[in-house]
Amino acid sequence: MRQLLLLSLVVIFQLPAYAQPTAKNEIPFQLLPSGHLLVSASVAGVEGKFIFDTGAGLTVFVKTYFDKLPDVIKEDGGYTGFRATGERLDIDLYKVRDFHFGPIRKAVEEISYLDANLGGIDGIISLKALESGPFTIDYTKKVLRIESPAALAGIRKTAKVIPVQLEQSRDKSLTLFSYFKVNDTLNLQLSLDSGAGKDVFRLSSRFTSALGVNVNDTTRVRKIEKRSEIDQNHISHIYVTKLDKLASTNAPSVDTRNFPVQFVEGLIYDGIIWINWLGQSVTFDLQNKVLLVKR
Incomplete structure (x- = not known):
């Protein structure tokens, strides 16, 4: 199977100053x-x-x-x-x-x-x-x-453990995924994307029916079109609404409720979500294919 590459494009203005590092690591x-x-x-x-x-x-x-x-x-x-x-x-x-x-x-x-x-x-x-x-x-x-190994061992004692799946392509690109339950109904493998932007939860539009979303209901669903920054002829059709619940399949207490969702036509993944909501800190232990989350 051909590996896939996700490039997130962002436009950000008024860049703020940095804080100083507190430790060498x-x-x-x-x-x-x-x-x-x-x-x-x-x-x-x-x-x-x-x-x-x-x-x-x-x-x-x-x-x-x-x-x-x-x-x-x-x-x-x-x-x-x-x-x-x-x-x-x-x-x-x-x-x-x-x-x-x-x-x-x-x-x-x-x-x-x-x-x-x-x-x-x-x-x-x-x-x-x-x-x-x-x-x-x-x-x-x-x-x-x-x-460090000692710090990682300490984190493991209290953190929620979320298994992840790595997508590696030719030793050139690397992304990661994990399984989440959506509305206690579907178990979907979602891309964990720190570059997605605030409150971004995107799902493939093929799941609207299973999740009880009527894309023609204009009282609950807003339809938008987004032209690609790269190919001006490519237009994405997006349906914006809210869902009740999203939770890690293996750590159900890591969840969010009444969250905004964008159903995107033609999305090549089950979905893409930002990661800031997972916890106050998120440790990536890629060798053991887990995230360690502290809320």
Whole structure:
């Protein structure tokens, strides 16, 4: 089966200042009103502001930032992926040198670039940048924290455990999924996407009937159309309403009620959800394929 690539595009204005890191194993982030995590990183000494995006698949810079980088090496081969709405992306791949992301140091990192305006953002850093060990998104302290084995063992004692499934493609892209019960009816495998934006819960429109949603009921459902930022001929049809309950299949107490939902025609996944609502901190233990959630 062809692996899929999700690239989240965001436009964010009035970028705020960063807080200072409190420990060497921490990467501070700014939690934007849009729900995105704004982080700082550098390539070959060129500083940039990026969205940390667990749904992005691979790390992508905007062209204005990419053009500032020295010693970029274009790979002979490329990569083909698909956005969640089914749009095909054929992209070139590049190797850049001296990638610094908090305590993460890589002599060489594989990236791509996109000729797009993300409102002052220099690009998207993917989950793959932190795949080598456990880390936590701490929404209280507003840091990404690289966890030691001892710290991870302590977290396990009190956290809710949510199994995840990893989608890895050719050692180039990485995204993750987990199963959730929707309205105590459907058990769906949803993409966990920190780049989706605030209060974003998207489900495939093929589930409307099973969930008792009548898309023609204009008193409860609002229909909108969204034109793609990449292919102007591609228009997504979206039905916006509310559902009663969403809960982790394996940790039912991790749930949200009366939540907004967008049913999207042509969505290639069961659904995509933002992750900020899961808890005050979310630890990613990818080697053991679990999230450890503290609420």
